Amino acid sequence: MSFTLFLILCLNGLQYGLLLFLIAAGLTLVFGVMGFINLAHGVQYMVGAYLIFAFTALTGNFWSALILSLVMALLIGLLLEYAVFRHLYERSHLDQVLATFGIIIFLNELAKVLFGPATLTIATPEILSGSIQLTEQLRYPVYRLATIGVGLAMAIALFLTISYTRTGMLIRAGSTTPEMVAALGVNIKQLFRIVFGVGAMLAGFAGIIAAPIFAIEPGMGDNILIIAFVVIIIGGVGSISGAFVAAILVGLIDTLGRSLATELLSFVFDSSVANQIGPALASMLIYILMAAILVFRPKGLLPAKGAS
Amino acid sequence: MNTTIKSAATATALSIMMATSSLADDLKIGMVVTLSGPPAALGQQIVDGFQLALDQKRGMLGGQSVELIVEDDELKPDVALLKATSLVEREEVDFVVGTVFSNMLQAIFKPIVQSETFLISPNAGPSTFAGKNCNPFFFVTSYQNNQNAEVSGMVANKEGFKNVFVMAPNYQAGRDNVKGFNQTFKGTVTDEVFTPLGHQDFSAELARMSTSGADAVFTFMPGGMGVRLVGQFDGAGLKDSMKFMSVFTTDETTLPGQKDAAVGFLAAGNWAPDMLNEANKAFASAFEKKYGYIPGGYAMQAYDTANLIDSAITKTGGATDDKDALRAALREADFTSVRGDFSFNNNHYPVQNFHALKVVKRDDGKFHTSFVRTIVEDYKDSFAGDCRM
Numbered sequence: 001m002s003f004t005l006f007l008i009l010c011l012n013g014l015q016y017g018l019l020l021f022l023i024a025a026g027l028t029l030v031f032g033v034m035g036f037i038n039l040a041h042g043v044q045y046m047v048g049a050y051l052i053f054a055f056t057a058l059t060g061n062f063w064s065a066l067i068l069s070l071v072m073a074l075l076i077g078l079l080l081e082y083a084v085f086r087h088l089y090e091r092s093h094l095d096q097v098l099a100t101f102g103i104i105i106f107l108n109e110l111a112k113v114l115f116g117p118a119t120l121t122i123a124t125p126e127i128l129s130g131s132i133q134l135t136e137q138l139r140y141p142v143y144r145l146a147t148i149g150v151g152l153a154m155a156i157a158l159f160l161t162i163s164y165t166r167t168g169m170l171i172r173a174g175s176t177t178p179e180m181v182a183a184l185g186v187n188i189k190q191l192f193r194i195v196f197g198v199g200a201m202l203a204g205f206a207g208i209i210a211a212p213i214f215a216i217e218p219g220m221g222d223n224i225l226i227i228a229f230v231v232i233i234i235g236g237v238g239s240i241s242g243a244f245v246a247a248i249l250v251g252l253i254d255t256l257g258r259s260l261a262t263e264l265l266s267f268v269f270d271s272s273v274a275n276q277i278g279p280a281l282a283s284m285l286i287y288i289l290m291a292a293i294l295v296f297r298p299k300g301l302l303p304a305k306g307a308s
Numbered sequence: 309m310n311t312t313i314k315s316a317a318t319a320t321a322l323s324i325m326m327a328t329s330s331l332a333d334d335l336k337i338g339m340v341v342t343l344s345g346p347p348a349a350l351g352q353q354i355v356d357g358f359q360l361a362l363d364q365k366r367g368m369l370g371g372q373s374v375e376l377i378v379e380d381d382e383l384k385p386d387v388a389l390l391k392a393t394s395l396v397e398r399e400e401v402d403f404v405v406g407t408v409f410s411n412m413l414q415a416i417f418k419p420i421v422q423s424e425t426f427l428i429s430p431n432a433g434p435s436t437f438a439g440k441n442c443n444p445f446f447f448v449t450s451y452q453n454n455q456n457a458e459v460s461g462m463v464a465n466k467e468g469f470k471n472v473f474v475m476a477p478n479y480q481a482g483r484d485n486v487k488g489f490n491q492t493f494k495g496t497v498t499d500e501v502f503t504p505l506g507h508q509d510f511s512a513e514l515a516r517m518s519t520s521g522a523d524a525v526f527t528f529m530p531g532g533m534g535v536r537l538v539g540q541f542d543g544a545g546l547k548d549s550m551k552f553m554s555v556f557t558t559d560e561t562t563l564p565g566q567k568d569a570a571v572g573f574l575a576a577g578n579w580a581p582d583m584l585n586e587a588n589k590a591f592a593s594a595f596e597k598k599y600g601y602i603p604g605g606y607a608m609q610a611y612d613t614a615n616l617i618d619s620a621i622t623k624t625g626g627a628t629d630d631k632d633a634l635r636a637a638l639r640e641a642d643f644t645s646v647r648g649d650f651s652f653n654n655n656h657y658p659v660q661n662f663h664a665l666k667v668v669k670r671d672d673g674k675f676h677t678s679f680v681r682t683i684v685e686d687y688k689d690s691f692a693g694d695c696r697m
Contacts, residue, residue, distance in 0.1 A: 008515045016509060117348035119532035119565045121539060131545060139545040144511070214508045215535045215565060217346045223506065258503070259512045279478040279502045 004134055009256050015144055017251025018151025022206035023224060024231040024243045025158055026199020032238020032304055033175040034192050036089060037096045040080065040103035042225025044200045048073050048207025049216040050111055053122050062125035069208050070201060077200020081193055089192070104222065111218040124212040147209045154202070155244050162240050171195060175238045175304055227254075230286055234293050236300025245301055250286050257282040334372035334626065337617070338395035340388055340406030340416055343380035346532055349561045350408045350606050351380070354430050356599050357607030358405065361614030364594070369614065370621020381407060385415035392416035396423040402628045403428060405613055408606070410434040410453060410481065421445040424631055426638065428617070430610040433657060435484070439694035442655040445631075447638055449616060450609045451578055452657050452689030453481065456555040457488030459576040459662040460526055462683050464553060466664065467574070470495045472553075473522040475513060477533065478502035485528035485555060498522045503533075510537050514544045524551035534558065535565040542569035558667050560604030563675040570675065575665040578658075579608050579647040580679040588646040602676045612645050619643035653688050655695035661685045 027041045051072050055065035084103065088096050123129070124143045131139035162168040174181045174191055182188040207221070214220070231250050235242030262278030269277070293300065339358065341351035355378055367373055377399060381388035388407065395401050396419060404420050404427045407413045413432040420427045421443045433452045437443060464472055474489060474497050476482035482502065490497060498520045501513055507529075517525055529537045534557035541552060552558075553574040560581065563570060581592045581602050591611055595603040603611075620637035621628070628634055641652050651659045662684050665677040 002519055005512075005515045005519060009512050012509055012511050112344075112348070117344075117346055117352075118561065119346060119535040121535060121565045121567070124543075131543065140511075141543045143543075213536075213540070215532055215539065217532045219345060220532075255509070255512060259516070262501075275500055275502060279504065283504050 005259075008134065008140065009259055010252065011140070011144065011148065013252035013255035014248065015148050015151070015251070016255055017248035018148060018155065019206050019210055020224070020227060020231050020251055021155055021244050021247035022151065023203045024228045024235070024247050025155075025240060026195075026202045027225075027228050028232040028235065028238055028240065028243045029171065029175075029195050030199050031232060033171055033178075033195055034089060036085065037093050037100065038085070039097060039100040039225065040107070041100075041199070041203055042221035042223075042228065043104045043107045044073065044077060044203035044221065045207040045210070045224055046111060046216075046218070046221035047076055047107065048204030049211040049220065050115060050207075051204065052208040052211050053115070053120055053216050056122050062122075066208060070205060073204025073208075074197050074201040077204070078193065078197045080200070081196045085196065086189070086193075108218045108222075115216075115218075117218060120216040122212055122216070143212060147213075150209065154205070158202075159240060159244070167191075167194070172304075227286070230290050232300075234290055234300060236303035238304035239300065239302050242300050242302035242304070250289070253285050253289060254282075257285040261285070335369060335374045335621065335628065336399060336401040336403075337369075337374055337376050338392075338399060338401040338404045338406075339376060339378045340381050340392050340395070340404060340412070341378070342383045342408045342412065343378075344382045347383060347408065347530075350431070350604075353561065353604055353606035354405075354408065354610040357595070357603060357610030358430070358614045360591075360595055360598060360607075361611045361618070363598075365618060369618040370624075370626060372621055372626050377401065381412045381416075383409065383412065385411060388412045388415045389419065393419050396420055396425045401425060403617060405430055405610070407432050410436075413437075417443075417446070426631075426634065428613055430613045431606055433689075435689075435691050438655050438657050438689055438691035440696070442692075442695035442697050444635060444656075444697060447616075447652065447656040449613045449658060450605070451660070452691065454484055454488040454491075455662065455687060455689055456576050456578075457485040457528065458492045459683055459687070460553055460555055461489045461492030461494075463574060463576050463664045464489075464493050464495065464524060464526065466683065467524070467551070467553075469524040469551065469553075471498045471520070471522040471524075472496070473499050473501070473517050473520045473525045473550075474527070475499075475501040475503065475517075475525065476528045477505045477507065479505050482528055489526050493526075505533075507533055508536065510540045511544065514540060514546060517550065518544070518546060522550060524553050527552075527554045527557055529554065530556040531562065534562045538562075538566040538570050538573070547572075558677070560602050560676055561606070563667065563677075564601070567675060568669065570667045571669050573667045574680075575667070575677055576662060576683065577605055577665050577677065578660050578662055579605055580663065580665050580677045581608075582676065583647065583663075583679050585646070585648055587644045588648075591646045602674055608646055612643070612647070612650070615643040615645070616641060649686070653692045654697055655689075655692045656697075657689050657692065659686050659688050662687050 023045055030036050030038050051069035052065055055068045059065050088099055128143040128146050131141045134140050170186055170191055178188055231246045232243055235246030261282040262274050265278050266274035341354045343351040379391040395404055408431050410432040426445050428447045431450045433448045433450050437446055438452050474486055476486050558570045558573045558575055619642045623637035624633050639652050641650055653659050661682050663682050664680040666680050668678040669675050
């Protein structure tokens with residue numbers, strides 16, 4: 001394995017990790033702060049991707065489409081909260097799972113009805129469509145570097161908001177003792193609504209920036225939701241910094257594992273056996289990590305303060 | 309996008325109309341295809357292709373009015389089985405046409421052939437039923453699954469590729485295609501890479517490709533995976549340094565998403581929409597006029613399936629009770645296939661020509677695969693020898 005290849009893998013891992021973070025951030029807050037299991041969170045990722053597709057087609061410009069998509073993603077999140085989720089806060093986890101699973105099916109089918117079942121693509125915005133020469137044959141797209149930059153900026157902004165603003169303080173307080181926060185005269189429902197809307201918007205944003213690279217199809221959020229749950233379990237439920245560390249970790253392990261597992265195994269076994277086991281083992285790595293974390297640090301790597 | 313919805317709506321409306329129109333229909337045909345999830349586009353092509361042939365014959369096959377019942381297998385074996393069983397037991401259909409995917413075919417195969425109903429596959433052609441488990445009630449109008457990859461190996465030889473990088477998803481069909489390619493390719497396979505099914509990010513694989521020193525890449529990445537791979541391959545600038553060769557990766561169902569990134573890519577297949585025989589010209593233009601998109605192999609094979617049934621029913625004079633006579637009539641394959649010469653082997657899988665294809669952009673901005681040259685004539689699958697029939 002050459003150094004360039006390793007570098008590319010690390011960049012990809014970082015990029016994937018940041019994408020996961022954007023999704024996991026909302027999920028961990030909703031789950032941590034409200035104790036609410038929202039399976040429909042992954043579908044917001046798909047919604048974001050379809051929104052950017054629709055608005056790019058409509059306006060012909062990626063940047064105005066980006067703004068419109070973010071606003072729409074926020075509104076759709078708030079609408080779902082108002083129409084469905086707020087009735088479920090007091091209900092059991094099973095009810096929440098059932099209702100939010102229903103939303104997944106509904107939105108996946110709606111996407112299919114509106115946009116057709118085929119895989120759609122959008123072009124990368126003009127200004128970011130170049131690429132950097134890494135080796136003689138290989139170039140690395142600027143767009144991918146840009147998503148890493150934006151992802152990091154988002155992570156920092158989120159971290160600062162949670163740690164140093166009044167809203168962030170209330171969210172942290174609300175996650176441990178919601179009754180106490182409510183008793184102090186804070187409108188906890190309003191707070192939940194904000195967390196929900198922003199979480200949905202972040203997942204939508206992840207879908208938007210993923211769309212030019214990964215293409216758009218119904219059900220694209222379903223797999224990423226599972227990984228996002230793995231991330232929040234590894235990081236510690238309700239903890240933003242935990243979600244960040246875990247997301248980067250999962251991104252790197254998954255990406256590096258896929259390429260290295262087969263190669264490392266081929267030192268031990270012959271190549272056809274390695275080719276059989278390698279890919280299977282690589283896709284299990286993050287779940288093995290999760291199992292290990294659950295055994296040795298059941299609260300996650302960086303548990304939210306005061307989480308019980 | 310709109311046209312897809314429109315054609316889906318028309319097809320649904322038509323099938324509902326047909327299902328309710330009359331009880332006096334002479335011929336009942338059940339169809340089991342995938343119409344949900346991302347692969348729904350493939351099933352839709354099959355419905356559209358079959359419907360086109362039916363409409364051209366004013367709703368009759370072999371002079372008998374047809375009731376077509378379309379069922380969605382949802383890409384779930386249990387659902388496919390349930391729908392297929394209801395078609396043969398409750399509806400008592402004369403033919404079942406299906407499926408898109410081989411695993412769905414495996415699910416519905418037994419109850420259908422055991423009820424002595426003819427099962428005709430317009431796409432899936434697994435090796436399972438081509439060899440010693442071949443069945444007198446089972447016909448395939450597409451190909452045997454391994455053949456396209458085998459022909460790709462021949463294309464690679466013909467193009468003079470010495471080193472090829474091979475990549476496929478890590479599941480049965482992926483490994484079968486790699487095996488098929490390796491079987492006929494005479495050069496060196498530099499790498500064999502298996503990605504997870506539904507893989508999102510190919511940049512690690514692309515990086516390996518660029519350092520592998522291969523002249524070409526051979527891959528099998530159906531559906532969304534193919535769309536992502538082609539876009540990322542183009543984005544990584546590999547298009548200038550290596551050739552891209554594939555099966556079921558750059559076809560008429562994925563090209564609307566891949567667009568210019570796929571132009572010039574090589575493929576292998578039994579047909580292309582621009583093949584020059586008269587029957588095909590008529591089919592391709594009528595199809596596009598009616599449904600607003602360029603037909604792929606799926607639609608073509610379904611169209612041929614309808615014409616095959618038409619020819620067989622004509623021969624039996626409308627009778628379907630005498631199964632042996634009907635089977636003999638089907639085996640003759642006395643219809644004009646839009647792909648040119650077509651006949652059945654002893655295992656009821658096709659004997660047909662395979663061609664090298666290339667992705668082109670048409671003047672009106674639409675994309676399709678285009679005929680380059682015939683690679684192998686009257687190609688038979690390698691399992692027929694084990695079939696005692």
